[in-house]
Structure formats: structure tokens, C-alpha cells
Amino acid sequence: MAAAIRQPGWYRGAIGLVLGAAFGFGLVVALRAISGLDVFQTEQTGYPHIVVPLITAPFGFLFGFGAFDYWFRWAAGKPTIPEDHSGHGAYSWKDYFKFNTDHKVIGTQYVVTTMIFFLIGGLLALLIRAELAQPGAQIVAANTYNGLFSTHAVVMIFLFIIPIFAGLANYVLPLMIGAPDMAFPRLNALSFWLLPIAGIIFLASFLAPGGAFDAGWTGYAPLSTGAPLGQSFFNIGVQFAGASSIATALNFLVTIITMRAPGMNLWRMPLLVWANLSTSLLVVGATPFVAGAQFMVFFDRILGMNFFNFLEGGDVISYQHIFWFYSHPAVYIMMLPGFGIVSEIISTHARKPVFGYRLMALALIGIVVLSYSVWAHHMFVAGMFDWLRVPIMITTLLIAVPTGIKVFSWLGTLFYGKIHTYSTAMLFSLAFIITFTVGGISGVMLGMIPIDIHVSDTYFVVAHIHFVLFGGSVFTIFAGIYHWFPKMTGRMYDERLGRVHFWGTVIGTWLTFIPMHWVGMDGMPRRVADYASQYGDWNLMISISAFLLGATQLVFLYNMIVSWRFGPKAGNNPWRANTIEWQVSSPPPVFNFDEIPRVVGGPYEYGTPGARHAIMGGEGEGAEIPETKPSTVTAPS
Amino acid sequence: MTRLPILKMVLAVIVLSVIQSVIMLQFDWFGDAASVEAGPIDTLLEVTIILSSFVFAIVCVALGYALYKWRAKPGDESDGLPIHGNTRLEIIWTVIPVILVLGLGGYSWAVLEDIEKEDENALTINTYAQQFAWTFGYPENGNKWSEGEFHVPVGRQVHFELQAQDVIHSFWVPEWRIKMDAVPGLATDVIVTPEKEGTYQLICTELCGFGHTTMRAKVVVESQEEFDAWIKEQTQEVPEDLLLTKDQYLEKQKQLEEQSGGIEGSGVQEE
Ligand code: HEM
Ligand SMILES: [Cu+2]
Ligand SMILES: [Cu+2]
Numbered sequence: 001m002a003a004a005i006r007q008p009g010w011y012r013g014a015i016g017l018v019l020g021a022a023f024g025f026g027l028v029v030a031l032r033a034i035s036g037l038d039v040f041q042t043e044q045t046g047y048p049h050i051v052v053p054l055i056t057a058p059f060g061f062l063f064g065f066g067a068f069d070y071w072f073r074w075a076a077g078k079p080t081i082p083e084d085h086s087g088h089g090a091y092s093w094k095d096y097f098k099f100n101t102d103h104k105v106i107g108t109q110y111v112v113t114t115m116i117f118f119l120i121g122g123l124l125a126l127l128i129r130a131e132l133a134q135p136g137a138q139i140v141a142a143n144t145y146n147g148l149f150s151t152h153a154v155v156m157i158f159l160f161i162i163p164i165f166a167g168l169a170n171y172v173l174p175l176m177i178g179a180p181d182m183a184f185p186r187l188n189a190l191s192f193w194l195l196p197i198a199g200i201i202f203l204a205s206f207l208a209p210g211g212a213f214d215a216g217w218t219g220y221a222p223l224s225t226g227a228p229l230g231q232s233f234f235n236i237g238v239q240f241a242g243a244s245s246i247a248t249a250l251n252f253l254v255t256i257i258t259m260r261a262p263g264m265n266l267w268r269m270p271l272l273v274w275a276n277l278s279t280s281l282l283v284v285g286a287t288p289f290v291a292g293a294q295f296m297v298f299f300d301r302i303l304g305m306n307f308f309n310f311l312e313g314g315d316v317i318s319y320q321h322i323f324w325f326y327s328h329p330a331v332y333i334m335m336l337p338g339f340g341i342v343s344e345i346i347s348t349h350a351r352k353p354v355f356g357y358r359l360m361a362l363a364l365i366g367i368v369v370l371s372y373s374v375w376a377h378h379m380f381v382a383g384m385f386d387w388l389r390v391p392i393m394i395t396t397l398l399i400a401v402p403t404g405i406k407v408f409s410w411l412g413t414l415f416y417g418k419i420h421t422y423s424t425a426m427l428f429s430l431a432f433i434i435t436f437t438v439g440g441i442s443g444v445m446l447g448m449i450p451i452d453i454h455v456s457d458t459y460f461v462v463a464h465i466h467f468v469l470f471g472g473s474v475f476t477i478f479a480g481i482y483h484w485f486p487k488m489t490g491r492m493y494d495e496r497l498g499r500v501h502f503w504g505t506v507i508g509t510w511l512t513f514i515p516m517h518w519v520g521m522d523g524m525p526r527r528v529a530d531y532a533s534q535y536g537d538w539n540l541m542i543s544i545s546a547f548l549l550g551a552t553q554l555v556f557l558y559n560m561i562v563s564w565r566f567g568p569k570a571g572n573n574p575w576r577a578n579t580i581e582w583q584v585s586s587p588p589p590v591f592n593f594d595e596i597p598r599v600v601g602g603p604y605e606y607g608t609p610g611a612r613h614a615i616m617g618g619e620g621e622g623a624e625i626p627e628t629k630p631s632t633v634t635a636p637s
Numbered sequence: 638m639t640r641l642p643i644l645k646m647v648l649a650v651i652v653l654s655v656i657q658s659v660i661m662l663q664f665d666w667f668g669d670a671a672s673v674e675a676g677p678i679d680t681l682l683e684v685t686i687i688l689s690s691f692v693f694a695i696v697c698v699a700l701g702y703a704l705y706k707w708r709a710k711p712g713d714e715s716d717g718l719p720i721h722g723n724t725r726l727e728i729i730w731t732v733i734p735v736i737l738v739l740g741l742g743g744y745s746w747a748v749l750e751d752i753e754k755e756d757e758n759a760l761t762i763n764t765y766a767q768q769f770a771w772t773f774g775y776p777e778n779g780n781k782w783s784e785g786e787f788h789v790p791v792g793r794q795v796h797f798e799l800q801a802q803d804v805i806h807s808f809w810v811p812e813w814r815i816k817m818d819a820v821p822g823l824a825t826d827v828i829v830t831p832e833k834e835g836t837y838q839l840i841c842t843e844l845c846g847f848g849h850t851t852m853r854a855k856v857v858v859e860s861q862e863e864f865d866a867w868i869k870e871q872t873q874e875v876p877e878d879l880l881l882t883k884d885q886y887l888e889k890q891k892q893l894e895e896q897s898g899g900i901e902g903s904g905v906q907e908e
Contacts, residue, residue: 143847216844222821223804223845310822311890316805317820351709352717356727381807383818383825390746397738401731407696408730414703415641417717421708430700437696441689444738448685448745450678450752454667454814457807457842522668523811525842528850532838576714607719 008066020060024053101185110167121155133543145529147212165337175581178261194244205233221308249283263599275340290326324375338476355412363402396447424498425483435471460520486570508549657690671812673830756794766806769848774875807843
């Protein structure tokens with residue numbers, strides 16, 4: 001027992017948690033005593049005795065859990081424990097519950113954890129739809145309702161879509177570029193463990209007096225600065241989720257820039273790598289802004305600062321500028337990795353190189369650059385400076401161009417291919433093209449100021465965001481999970497169940513979110529617990545479809561869990577793909593490669609006989625293998 | 638390599654976009670239109686719907702044709718043609734969308750200028766938003782005041798000067814197509830020219846707390862005579878607080894604060 005307590009792990013973590021909380025509490029008491037304030041008084045919204053421990057307790061846990069052991073020993077000049085590589089690989093399920101530094105273990109931890117949050121977020125969504133199935137108040141009170149849609153959005157965005165992409169890339173990206181691991185494995189592990197912490201903080205807000213945070217995922221001031229305690233849980237949770245994103249993005253950047261296998265120049269990187277490079281550039285540039293915005297709200301709340309208090313010269317609208325300066329790029333943080341995933345899948349299953357590969361990569365970079373210049377399209381009716389509206393409209397409309405390039409190039413990839421549709425991954429990728437196009441079109445409509453004036457903050461916006469986030473991001477997430485499932489687990493999933501899941505999801509998505517365009521344009525605002533009875537029929541249909549969509553996800557879960565355990569063994573390369581991750585065993589060995597592969601050609605040289613992307617270690621020893629030249633057939637036009 | 642049946646595909650795109658546009662335009666998406674401003678906005682929407690149908694049809698036809706033509710037979714392990722791209726095509730699908738969206742942008746800008754044209758003759762109504770109620774003052778009519786309901790004469794431009802008392806709210810009358818946030822500490826306004834008599838609803842569209850769903854007000858558009866009669870019936874006047882200038886208002890709030898010893902909502906109280 002005593003030894004167990006000294007070892008990094010759950011016991012020490014629990015002790016750290018308690019000590020961390022006690023430290024925070026003590027700090028508040030001490031500081032209040034020093035400043036001559038009533039030591040134990042709790043204010044209506046400030047609650048320093050709760051919110052400060054809420055920050056310190058997770059750090060206590062992380063210390064105890066072993067997240068910082070190596071760094072501390074190193075900083076203190078003590079011999080570091082060569083845990084280094086005992087933290088690698090997973091030999092039993094218990095290894096997934098440790099501070100494990102193996103990118104493949106971390107990738108799996110990410111995917112499983114975020115899937116759990118997807119379920120929680122989905123249940124919250126179904127509660128919302130149950131309330132909205134009929135006009136009038138049925139199951140929840142109005143203020144509880146606001147908490148439901150706020151937590152739903154926050155869980156889905158910060159704990160599902162953003163991190164699951166990080167998780168999938170964590171698993172496959174180092175393999176794809178021929179690296180043995182990520183550049184900073186300990187930082188990688190820390191990034192993962194920050195996530196469940198953020199999740200617990202968000203969900204714990206339901207227990208706070210006054211209920212869960214309920215100012216929307218956007219948390220506009222001054223509604224948020226005056227809200228009950230739950231809002232502080234949001235402010236703090238975002239810091240942990242944001243820190244996790246930023247650390248992962250730095251890790252990806254360094255990994256991609258410095259750890260590519262010899263021969264992999266920029267134009268030989270698979271598009272998934274390009275996509276994560278672009279996403280990471282958005283994350284490191286933009287995420288600090290949401291962290292800052294939430295800190296400012298937090299300080300307004302507990303320290304009585306006046307960033308957004310108009311009575312003291314604060315500026316209410318500046319919150320929105322800072323928030324959207326992150327949150328518009330964030331919508332592309334939630335989409336670009338998916339672009340990467342479908343590029344891989346479509347090329348592999350159409351047996352053809354990605355059409356216009358270089359333009360595809362440049363379009364990603366174009367989106368990154370433009371993304372930083374469109375934030376105020378969320379504020380066309382917010383009362384901001386008039387002159388800013390038209391320039392922002394122009395950049396917003398222009399961002400549809402690189403997005404369109406991607407859609408057309410995927411279609412071009414299919415032409416003259418050999419399109420295989422037996423894999424659920426490919427089905428989701430194809431459905432993604434159509435569904436995402438609808439979301440892109442409604443985006444362009446919203447970008448046009450006169451139309452946005454009418455439909456801003458209505459169900460039309462709800463339809464847009466779900467077409468791009470469900471029909472866009474989530475479809476690509478499913479595609480990615482199905483595609484790399486055999487690589488990650490070494491087993492095959494059931495394609496029949498995959499098809500059931502596919503059709504249920506596609507039909508469910510369209511039936512649920514298409515009518516929202518109509519009720520929104522016709523006059524139904526968003527974020528309401530009740531609506532005019534003339535929208536009753538549509539809303540009933542939306543709710544029924546939403547339940548269908550929800551139920552279908554159970555098929556997915558069943559398929560994943562059962563196939564992981566009992567599925568037939570998958571070969572190394574069931575999809576006959578060219579990229580490097582498919583040239584190693586499934587699942588790959590602990591350090592990925594016995595010898596670092598050598599990259600000799602582009603990633604998608606399907607159809608060129610004898611063309612190779614990479615030569616694996618041990619292969620072709622001594623023999624000169626020529627660099628592959630892409631063949632030069634051009635399409636007839 | 639087979640040549641593509643370009644002509645047939647173009648035809649299919651045209652047919653499909655016509656069908657889509659016709660179906661889409663059958664519906665009255667935005668619902669009733671009851672203001673002068675609604676006209677150009679609705680036309681803009683219709684143009685956009687037609688263009689969108691066209692773009693969507695291109696994607697559908699391309700995807701459908703590819704799947705119809707190049708589905709692999711089960712067991713076929715051969716690869717597709719090693720085509721890496723086509724510069725001309727790539728330039729086309731970059732440049733045409735640029736022209737298209739810039740065109741839409743220019744058109745939108747023109748509509749925006751159009752709907753925001755101010756009329757000197759406009760009627761001004763001060764609109765006060767607070768959790769969770771709307772009230773209205775009529776500065777031209779002796780600062781008469783109405784709660785939860787306002788009337789305007791038909792055919793005359795109205796400027797709603799928005800003031801939020803606590804958090805952000807938003808002013809939206811769907812039939813007028815016009816929306817603007819009311820922001821604490823900031824003066825914003827809405828310009829609209831009601832064109833059709835009738836009763837409408839003013840809807841708050843910015844989340845403002847637990848009562849947000851029910852934060853509505855009744856809108857009555859009527860003839861000048863009816864309006865004059867109605868305004869005469871109103872007995873209340875705008876409370877003095879609401880008439881303060883911004884500076885006066887801030888001053889007043891500060892005093893209130895000092896009396897009550899705390900800033901509401903900030904959680905900080907002076908002990
Ligand atoms: C063609 C590209 C796109 C354009 C032109 C576009 C445009 C817009 C505009 C103008 C708004 C503001 C609407 C309003 O509040 O009045 C908006 C909202 C939104 N968009 Fe997009 N969008 C595009 C693609 C995307 C993508 C790819 C995503 C995410 C995957 C996305 C996610 C969202 C979200 C989440 C919101 C709502 C934020 C909120 O108010 O809660 N959009 N979009
Ligand atoms: Cu945006
Ligand atoms: Cu409201």
C-alpha cells in the first residue's frame with residue numbers, strides 16, 4: 001500500500017486531488033483573511049471557495065497521477081526514472097488507464113473517451129428534442145432547458161468533435177509520416193488527461209446551485225457575467241479543454257515538421273497530414289482567444305473586474321469579437337481534419353490519385369488564412385461597427401471557394417476510378433460530399449448580410465450548423481473510425497451492421513435537419529423551449545427523426561464493441577492502401593517500425609504499375625529502388 | 638479513355654436545377670412579407686436559391702454519374718486511371734466560384750444599401766428591452782409609453798432606437814425581415830417601413846435568460862387615423878429613468894449601486 005501510494009497512479013492521483021482541492025480552499029481562506037474579508041462568506045455568483053479548488057484540484061490529480069514526474073525530476077537535476085518506454089504500448093486493458101505515452105494508446109484513449117462524451121451529448125440532444133416535440137412546456141422548466149442546449153453544444157464541440165479528430169490523428173499520423181511516435185510523448189499524454197477533466201467539470205455544473213451553465217455555448221456577456229455558479233464551471237472547463245487542444249496542436253506541428261521519414265517532402269505528405277498541419281495552425285493561433293475570453297468573463301464574475309460591465313466602462317460587444325476570433329476558426333478546426341480523412345478514403349476506394357493534390361493542399365492553407373478574417377459574420381446584427389460588415393461578407397463568401405475546390409476535387413477523384421463501395425467508410429465519405437455541400441450552401445446564404453439579418457439566431461442557423469457539423473464533421477469521423485478500425489484493433493467490423501448504421505444516420509440527418517431550414521426562415525427563433533403552434537408538425541417530425549438518428553448510433557456502438565472483441569482478424573492492409581500506416585502489422589508494433597521507412601513517391605500512386613509510396617525497412621536491402629515518377633496522364637476535358 | 642458525355646451531363650444539371658428551383662420557389666420560405674425592405678431581400682433569396690440549386694445539381698450529377706459509370710465489380714482488383722489533375726479544370730473551378738460569390742456579394746451589398754436608406758420623415762420609436770419584456774416610447778407623441786405592444790402607421794418609415802437595460806436582446810419581426818440586437822451600453826437602431834396592415838409578433842432572438850422563449854410583444858400596423866386614435870388612448874408616459882442620456886444613466890446606476898452596496902451580478906460586494 002505505502003509503495004502504491006508513492007508510485008504514480010490512481011492512488012497517488014486521488015490523494016493529489018484532495019490535496020489540490022484543500023490547497024485551493026486554503027488559498028482562498030488565507031487571501032480573504034489577509035485582505036480583511038469575511039473568511040467563509042459565499043457570494044451569490046462568485047463562490048471563490050468552490051471555483052478556486054476547481055482549478056487546483058485537477059492539477060493536484062495530475063501531479064499525483066504522474067503527469068509531471070519526469071519533468072520535475074529533470075528540472076530538479078535528479079536522475080529521471082527510465083519509465084520512458086515502460087509507458088509505451090498496452091499489454092492489458094489496465095494500460096489504457098495509465099499515464100501512457102504511446103501515441104497509439106493515447107489515440108485509442110482519445111477515441112473511446114470522446115465517444116462516451118458523444119453519447120452523453122446525444123442524450124442531452126434527445127432531451128431537447130423531447131421537449132420540443134410539441135408546443136408548450138412538457139418535460140423541463142425553461143431555465144433547465146437553457147442548461148440542456150448549452151451543455152449539449154459544449155460537450156459536442158469541446159469534448160467530441162475537436163478532440164476525436166486529435167485522437168484519430170494521434171493514432172494514424174505518426175504512422176503515416178513514418179515516425180516512431182509523436183515529438184513530445186509526455187505532452188501528448190498530458191493533453192489527453194486534460195480532456196476527461198474538462199468533461200467532468202462541464203458535467204459537474206449540473207450539480208452547482210442554480211444549475212448547469214445556461215448562456216449557450218457562446219456564453220455572451222453580460223448574460224454570462226451575471227449567471228449563477230455553473231457558468232464558472234464553463235469558464236474553467238474551457239481552459240482545460242483549450243490547453244489540451246493547444247498542446248496537441250504544438251505536438252502535431254513539431255511532429256509533422258521534424259519527424260517525417262526521409263524522402264517525404266511536403267508534396268509527398270498524405271492530405272490527412274496536410275489537414276492536421278492546417279488545423280494545428282488554426283488551433284495554436286485561435287484557441288488562446290477563447291481561453292482569454294473565458295478568463296475575462298471569469299474575472300468579471302469572481303474578482304469584480306469590468307471587462308464587459310457597461311456600467312463601469314466595459315465594452316459588451318468586445319466579448320463577441322474575441323470569442324468569434326476563436327470560434328470561427330474553430331468551425332474549421334472541426335472540419336479540416338475531416339477533409340483529410342475523406343481525401344484518404346476516397347482515393348483509396350476509388351483506386352485513383354487525389355485529383356489536383358497540390359491545389360487540395362493549397363486550399364487547406366487558403367482556408368486557414370481566410371478563417372482568421374471572417375469572424376464578424378457571426379455579428380452582422382450584433383450592433384458592431386457598420387463598416388466592418390461588407391468586408392467581412394466578402395471574405396466570408398470567398399472562403400466558400402477553397403471549400404468548393406475540395407468538393408470538386410473529390411468528385412474529380414471519382415471520375416475514371418474503380419469505385420468500391422463495400423466499405424462503410426467509403427459510404428460515409430460519399431454521403432459527406434452531398435450533405436456537406438448543403439451546409440456550405442446555407443453558409444453562403446448566411447454570409448450574405450441581408451439574408452443573415454433575417455435568419456440570424458433562428459432555426460436556419462441551427463440547420464446550417466448541423467449540416468456542417470453532423471453531415472460534415474461527424475460523417476467524416478464515422479468514416480475515419482471505420483477506415484482505421486482494422487488498423488487500430490487488428491480486427492474487422494461487420495459491414496452489414498455498418499450499412500444499417502450508414503443508412504439510418506444519413507436518412508436521420510436529412511430528416512432531422514432539413515426541416516429546420518424551413519421553420520427558421522418562417523419565423524422560429526433558436527434557443528427557445530417553446531414555439532408557436534404552427535410549427536408543431538415540423539417539430540414533431542424533427543423530433544421523431546432525431547430519435548431515429550439517436551437509435552441508429554446504438555448499432556454503431558454494438559458493431560464497434562463486439563467487433564473489437566470478436567471480429568475476424570484483419571490483414572495488414574484490408575483496403576489495399578498505399579500510405580505507410582497500412583504497410584505495418586495491424587495493430588502496429590510498439591515503436592511502429594523496426595527501421596524507419598524511406599519515402600520514394602507520392603501517397604496516392606494508384607494505377608501506376610510498380611509505383612511505391614514508401615519502402616519499408618528490411619525491404620529491398622542493397623537494391624536500388626528508383627524514385628517513383630507520377631505518371632502523366634491528364635484527363636480529357 | 639472514354640470521353641465524358643459532357644452535353645448529357647450539362648443537360649442533366651440544367652434539368653435538375655430547374656426542377657429543384659421550381660420546387661423550392663413554390664414554397665413561401667420566408668413567410669408573409671409585410672415591409673418595403675422585405676421585397677429586395679426576398680428577391681435576393683430567390684436568386685440565391687436558384688444559384689444554389691444549380692451548384693447542388695452539379696454535385697449530385699457528378700457524384701451520381703461517377704457512381705453509375707465507375708463502380709467496381711466485386712472482386713475487381715485493378716486500379717483507376719492514374720490521373721493526377723487537370724490544371725485547366727482546376728483553374729475553372731477556382732475562378733468561376735470566385736466570380737459567382739463576388740457577384741452575390743456585390744448584389745447583397747446593393748440590397749443592404751437599399752434597405753438601410755433613411756427617410757427624414759421617419760417616425761422614431763424608443764424601444765426598451767429588459768429581461769423579459771419590451772416597452773416602447775413615442776417621443777413624437779409626448780413620450781407616450783406602451784408595454785408589451787406597439788402600434789405603427791402603415792407606409793411610413795420607422796426608426797426603432799434600441800436600448801437594452803440588462804443583457805443583450807434582439808429585435809425581430811419575421812414579416813419585416815429585419816433584426817438588430819439591443820446591446821447594453823450601446824445605441825443601435827432598426828429601420829423599417831411597414832407596408833401591410835395587420836398584427837404581428839416582435840420576437841426576442843438573442844438568448845437573454847430563462848424567460849427568453851416568452852419575450853415577445855404584439856405589433857400592430859394600422860392606418861394613420863387608427864394609429865392617432867390609439868396613441869391618444871395611451872395614458873402612460875415613459876418613466877423618467879428611461880429617458881436619461883447614456884451618461885446620466887451611468888451616473889444614476891452608480892448611485893444606485895452605492896446605495897445597495899454591490900454590483901448586481903458581479904458577485905462582489907463591499908463589506
Ligand atoms: C462555406 C463555408 C461556410 C460559410 C460561408 C459559413 C457561414 C456562416 C455564417 C455567416 C454563420 C453565422 C450565422 C448567424 O449566426 O447569423 C455561420 C454559423 C455557424 N457555422 Fe458556418 N459557414 C461555413 C461553413 C461552416 C463549417 C465548415 C462549419 C463547421 C464544421 C460551420 C459551423 C458553424 C457554426 C457552429 C455556426 C453557428 C455558431 C453559433 O452561433 O452558435 N460553418 N456560418
Ligand atoms: Cu463562422
Ligand atoms: Cu431574449
